[in-house]
Amino acid sequence: MILIIAESKEGKFKKNAFEIATFGSRIAQETGSECAAVVLGSHENPSVLGKYGVPKVYHVNNDKLDNFDDVAYRDVITKLADELNAKLVVLPHTAEGKGLTGKLSVAMDAGCISAVNGFKVVAGELNFVKPVFSGKAFATFKAGEGKLVVSLIPNSLQIGEASGYEAEVISKEIDFRSSGIELVEKNVVTGEVPLPEAELVVSAGRGMKEPSNWGIIEELADKLGATTACSRPVSDSGWRPHHEHVGQTGIAIRPNLYIAIGISGAIQHLAGVNNSKVIVVINKDPEAPFFKAADYGVCADLFDVVPRLTEAIEKFKAENN
Numbered sequence: 192m193i194l195i196i197a198e199s200k201e202g203k204f205k206k207n208a209f210e211i212a213t214f215g216s217r218i219a220q221e222t223g224s225e226c227a228a229v230v231l232g233s234h235e236n237p238s239v240l241g242k243y244g245v246p247k248v249y250h251v252n253n254d255k256l257d258n259f260d261d262v263a264y265r266d267v268i269t270k271l272a273d274e275l276n277a278k279l280v281v282l283p284h285t286a287e288g289k290g291l292t293g294k295l296s297v298a299m300d301a302g303c304i305s306a307v308n309g310f311k312v313v314a315g316e317l318n319f320v321k322p323v324f325s326g327k328a329f330a331t332f333k334a335g336e337g338k339l340v341v342s343l344i345p346n347s348l349q350i351g352e353a354s355g356y357e358a359e360v361i362s363k364e365i366d367f368r369s370s371g372i373e374l375v376e377k378n379v380v381t382g383e384v385p386l387p388e389a390e391l392v393v394s395a396g397r398g399m400k401e402p403s404n405w406g407i408i409e410e411l412a413d414k415l416g417a418t419t420a421c422s423r424p425v426s427d428s429g430w431r432p433h434h435e436h437v438g439q440t441g442i443a444i445r446p447n448l449y450i451a452i453g454i455s456g457a458i459q460h461l462a463g464v465n466n467s468k469v470i471v472v473i474n475k476d477p478e479a480p481f482f483k484a485a486d487y488g489v490c491a492d493l494f495d496v497v498p499r500l501t502e503a504i505e506k507f508k509a510e511n512n
């Protein structure tokens with residue numbers, strides 16, 4: 192049995208829940224195993240995971256689980272995994288997942304492979320693949336015979352096509368301890384799609400020269416309905432907030448469209464964005480490494496091109512609405 196942990200926010204699944212469901216159900220298919228999901232806290236529609244190949248969802252509906260609590264989550268998942276005799280537990284390598292993976296593997300007396308981005312079955316044996324050296328190489332780990340906890344880097348794979356199936360939802364009551372930490376206040380940024388879930392991303396780097404020039408990036412993103420991102424030196428210098436930093440040490444994304452403006456395309460940056468479906472690069476240096484990873488490249492001054500691109504999109508939208 193493979194048990195996947197499906198993350199939610201405000202009672203709705205996050206994008207990574209569908210990715211984890213796709214991942215777990217594919218492993219189950221290829222290894223002749225079963226896959227089930229656990230959903231913690233209040234939820235509007237846990238059965239939707241059936242569309243992504245997970246036939247059973249265990250719903251532990253307790254409002255004390257609505258907000259992440261590593262001790263409570265660890266207890267509930269460990270007990271459920273034990274009851275279901277789950278050999279493999281898969282969770283997302285998100286902020287919450289990172290806080291849980293190690294604790295869970297200790298509590299379950301299981302092995303642990305964190306930050307994988309794929310799996311393969313070789314001669315009937317399950318292996319997990321993990322990017323190493325900034326994505327320049329891949330290490331393969333054999334799952335072995337014992338229990339295992341694995342975390343999947345968000346946006347590592349294409350979410351499976353949604354089918355018409357609904358999962359069977361089984362309500363569970365499980366006793367758990369709590370860390371004793373209480374959420375006192377939560378201030379959530381609203382309006383913009385969070386970067387890990389965004390399908391359109393406009394990103395800019397040090398080529399912007401200074402933070403006051405970001406107006407043209409925000410305008411372009413606004414016209415496209417895109418989320419904004421940036422390279423690491425930009426957030427390190429305080430030009431943009433840290434939650435916009437993409438790359439090896441930032442957020443890994445998988446949008447349909449990634450527009451990189453004034454970013455050189457260093458390997459550490461590419462490690463977080465090269466899963467994008469279409470990459471457009473705007474850079475004035477024809478030797479910029481990013482052009483090698485681009486589907487479309489514009490070799491020109493960004494201060495000239497970006498406002499014209501925004502204008503063209505505006506015109507296109509006006510003519511086609």
Ligand SMILES: Cc1cc2nc3c(=O)[nH]c(=O)nc-3n(C[C@H](O)[C@H](O)[C@H](O)COP(=O)(O)OP(=O)(O)OC[C@H]3O[C@@H](n4cnc5c(N)ncnc54)[C@H](O)[C@@H]3O)c2cc1C
Binds near residue numbers: 398441455473475
């Ligand atoms: C351990 C480690 C981890 C790292 N992790 C990350 C990470 O997660 N994410 C990340 O982004 N970086 C990361 N870095 C840093 C990375 O190596 C690069 O230094 C960084 O990505 C460069 O940022 P940049 O492309 O914005 O700046 P630069 O390298 O300075 O490039 C600016 C680009 O803008 C272009 N440009 C300048 N003016 C214009 C103009 N007017 N019009 C058009 N183009 C223009 C230039 O030609 C140039 O290509 C990491 C580094 C290390 C050592």
